[in-house]
Amino acid sequence: MNIISKDAKIGQNVIIRDNCTIEENVTIGDNCYIDSNTIIRSGTKIGENGFIGANCIIGEYEMDFCIDRKKHNHKLIIGDNILIRSGSIIYTESYIGDNFQTGHQVTIREKTVIGDNVSVGTLSDIQGNCRIGSYVRMHSNVHVGQLSEIDSFVWIFPYVVLTNDPTPPSNNFVGVHIHPFAIVATGAIIMPGLDLGQDCLIGAGAIVTKSVVSYAVAIGNPAKCISDVRRTKNKITGVPAYPWREHFSNYMPWNGVGFHKWYDSLTLEQKKKYGIENIEE
Amino acid sequence: MNIISKDAKIGQNVIIRDNCTIEENVTIGDNCYIDSNTIIRSGTKIGENGFIGANCIIGEYEMDFCIDRKKHNHKLIIGDNILIRSGSIIYTESYIGDNFQTGHQVTIREKTVIGDNVSVGTLSDIQGNCRIGSYVRMHSNVHVGQLSEIDSFVWIFPYVVLTNDPTPPSNNFVGVHIHPFAIVATGAIIMPGLDLGQDCLIGAGAIVTKSVVSYAVAIGNPAKCISDVRRTKNKITGVPAYPWREHFSNYMPWNGVGFHKWYDSLTLEQKKKYGIENIEE
Amino acid sequence: MNIISKDAKIGQNVIIRDNCTIEENVTIGDNCYIDSNTIIRSGTKIGENGFIGANCIIGEYEMDFCIDRKKHNHKLIIGDNILIRSGSIIYTESYIGDNFQTGHQVTIREKTVIGDNVSVGTLSDIQGNCRIGSYVRMHSNVHVGQLSEIDSFVWIFPYVVLTNDPTPPSNNFVGVHIHPFAIVATGAIIMPGLDLGQDCLIGAGAIVTKSVVSYAVAIGNPAKCISDVRRTKNKITGVPAYPWREHFSNYMPWNGVGFHKWYDSLTLEQKKKYGIENIEE
Structure with a gap:
């Protein structure tokens, strides 16, 4: 069963598989596909036509949350037509352009700025x-x-x-x-x-x-x-x-x-x- | 709660823990153990006595699915007595023999042919x-x-x-x-x-x-x-x-x-x- | 929905997010935060004020469980004020001191003894x-x-x-x-x-x-x-x-x-x- 905040803005024709969590203040563009067990945290904005594999964490908590367990209003902006493969973790306070691709189990920490058409391999x-x-x-x-x-x-x-x-x-x-x-x-x-x-x-x-x-x-x-x-x-x-x-x-x-x-x-x-x-x- | 397709063929004495997804057209042999949160996708056939750890994805989608979001009838054949440790991801269109073992967070992409008694370590x-x-x-x-x-x-x-x-x-x-x-x-x-x-x-x-x-x-x-x-x-x-x-x-x-x-x-x-x-x- | 054994000892002000499994014979100290999809297996004892990210497995099964699928009464002791980031896997039969930190997707196998104030990076x-x-x-x-x-x-x-x-x-x-x-x-x-x-x-x-x-x-x-x-x-x-x-x-x-x-x-x-x-x- 998915846990989807009623304040999340989810576009048309978005498919969300099983056991996903979509927090408040998330925007997901039209035609996105979110695979099972994936967590999209508050402050994340994803463009159109994206595919996010299973077991991902998009908008991962930074240290401030781990310390005080309060949301800090950080943002994560990700462009259109992205493909993030299963098991990847992307923090807030980053900007990622269009046509981005990752392999599996990738980690991208905060304050990373990435242009368009970038590909990042498994375990990077x-x-x-x-x-x-x-x-x-x-x-x-x-x-x-x-x-x-x-x-x-x-x-x-x-x-x-x-x-x-x-x-x-x-x-x-x-x-x-x-x-x-x-x-x-x-x-x-x-x-x-x-x-x-x-x-x-x-x-x-x-x-x-x-x-x-x-x-x-x-x-x-x-x-x-x-x-x-x-x-x-x-x-x-x-x-x-x-x-x-x-x-x-x-x-x-x-x-x-x-x-x-x-x-x-x-x-x-x-x-x-x-x-x-x-x-x- | 598990999500198990009624078209999956599941052998005797198979244990499936919590929050697993077993898709249609999956065959699991007798005495297998499937740990929590694991996803076994359509086209996967696993032999007898296997142990698959938590958070695995077996039969992962290839690029064709990411593009058109349609199932493409790929197969993944895995032998008997295997031990796939938690967090591992194995694609379709591969053949893996008996007594296979992996460590954690292993990735095996499509069109890999592996004989019997092979061991692949963590993060490979x-x-x-x-x-x-x-x-x-x-x-x-x-x-x-x-x-x-x-x-x-x-x-x-x-x-x-x-x-x-x-x-x-x-x-x-x-x-x-x-x-x-x-x-x-x-x-x-x-x-x-x-x-x-x-x-x-x-x-x-x-x-x-x-x-x-x-x-x-x-x-x-x-x-x-x-x-x-x-x-x-x-x-x-x-x-x-x-x-x-x-x-x-x-x-x-x-x-x-x-x-x-x-x-x-x-x-x-x-x-x-x-x-x-x-x-x- | 969380699956929490009624025999687990869970301290005051502990937050357990979604789809977690807390097995029997687990002790979690006061003020801990356990993020979504995390599994804490039997025999694990965690001190106060800890933060455990999403998709972790704490107290992972050793080979004996994979063979006979029976619990073997192994212990895992982890100190106070720890921060284990998402995707990490820690086995039983280890001892980890206070103020421990990990990055993501870390694996720590059995019989590891770690002092206080140790930090272990992503994918270690x-x-x-x-x-x-x-x-x-x-x-x-x-x-x-x-x-x-x-x-x-x-x-x-x-x-x-x-x-x-x-x-x-x-x-x-x-x-x-x-x-x-x-x-x-x-x-x-x-x-x-x-x-x-x-x-x-x-x-x-x-x-x-x-x-x-x-x-x-x-x-x-x-x-x-x-x-x-x-x-x-x-x-x-x-x-x-x-x-x-x-x-x-x-x-x-x-x-x-x-x-x-x-x-x-x-x-x-x-x-x-x-x-x-x-x-x-």
Whole structure:
């Protein structure tokens, strides 16, 4: 049996399965599907056509509630056409754009700002107080430390960690900044406060202790820049593979058009929104 | 209160705890135990004597359901005597053999084929479209990328990742193939398309960038073959430790008999089933 | 609707949200808050003022129950003022002190002994049969193997693994011992049976294959001791950063007093309780 507050605003054609809790001051857009056992807490607003899997907690309580057990009027805004897979937990005081997708058992803490068309893999752990652009794709089990800044069109592969404390334990946190089109491969660990440049490629298992310039390939422990990514060829097909935006378009807005044609069609305003008004060649 | 479809086929002496959902077209064998809040979706067939912990989702929806919210007649077949611990999620279109065990919060995506007597640790993330033999033992937090092939009698320790994209991001996936009796120690990352040979030992934290031959010990970043595993002694007892199948038999079919006696007792058919008809000495 | 055994002893001002199960022989202290869908199994005793998030399983069944489906009279004792975040699973036969905190989706297996004021991050996986002192702080996704011993005032950062099998697979487990005030940074893997000395600093991504002496800084794969931690300065402020206990006091009992003043105020008994009666200078 569902427990649905009579003050919740629930759109048309919304399906709510079994044993769900929808608290007061929740807004759910038209055509959403809320699977069983999911809890949507007060202050949450979800756009149209969303799918939220079973056993999720959307609008999870922050520490203030755990201390005084009183509602604190925090908000969580989530866009249209989202797909949050089962077992995921998203806190209040965050903003998430349209077409967002998660895997299972994802955690997103408070004060996370996420653009449109972002995907976050199973077991990823976004620690909050961070900024993620649009068209960012994180695979499974990515850890995003507080104060991280991830620009648009960044790829992050499994078990990558973005750290934030240069002399642990301390109070002097400083986040990692990953610039557009960068790729961070499986298991890389990025030290606090570093910049990963536009279109750079961080190799699997790299322990990155210095900032990496645009287009560099960095590998090893500690990581060293060994090459320019534009020299790397696709190991299967033998054709140049980078910058990847010229060779790959799945999930991307230039799909079917090609990167350059799409890019040239953007207004300066649109380029600025993505942070790609000055692409370094 | 449980929600049990009247079209579900539920065997004798099955215990279903509280707040469970058992959908139509589910078959549950005799003597199974289904713990609280667990959802078993349509198309799932579970053998006899199984134990499924609380908060599991068995037969999870694939993307097609999330898109059109219609059931797609996918199947999930799970054998006898299984133990799936609480919080785990298993998709449809997979086949899982007898005596299967998982830890907690495990995810197994669609099109995964798993043999008998396999164990998958807490938080492991099997991405689907992959093949796992029999008597494979994965510890916690193992990530199995799509297209991986794991032969029988392989051991994989915590935080190992089997990758599949040589030039990320791309459409040219190629899986890792781990041969029988290989051991992959904690935190190793295996690059796409590599072979890990029979009885090889990949050391903790190795970043494996080239295929590894049978019986080799590979360590480091990037990994180098430094030794033959047969030279390695048990650090506690001082006796030779490898090939491990001659010194260790817990969970294995040769327990109480010894590997060679067991092996010699197999028919060629049985050896082929395990992929061990030609053991390289 | 909650399912609450009439034999459960529930204190005053306890709030139990929706769809919870509280089994017989459970004791819950005054002023606790139990969020929705949480299961508290028989044998669990929780002190006063605790907060347990949604979808938790406290007092999870051990293997004996999965085999014979009978209750085995195991106990789980948890102290006062705890905060267990949603999705966490804690087994019986463990003892957890006061002021304990977890993140989400944490697993704590049987026979774990944890002191007071310990914090365990999201997705951490404590494998049981281990000992953790007081004022230990583990960040997200830490894996504590069986037989580990973690002394008081230790910091462990994300994706650290404490291993326990020197020649896997084997029956000869041997745990890691981490001494007081040691710091293990992100992604380090510690080989079985090693000692990490008092106040040592294990760098991010280090693969530690030999014991590390007090105050040493160890980095790399394999890890080498490269420095004395007391030479390391805070990268932001430029002032000496270690031993951290002289420069940092958040969450610590010397907060507002300073380490030395606090230490000198302790009785020998109290120092022994924390295992810090002989601090190596």
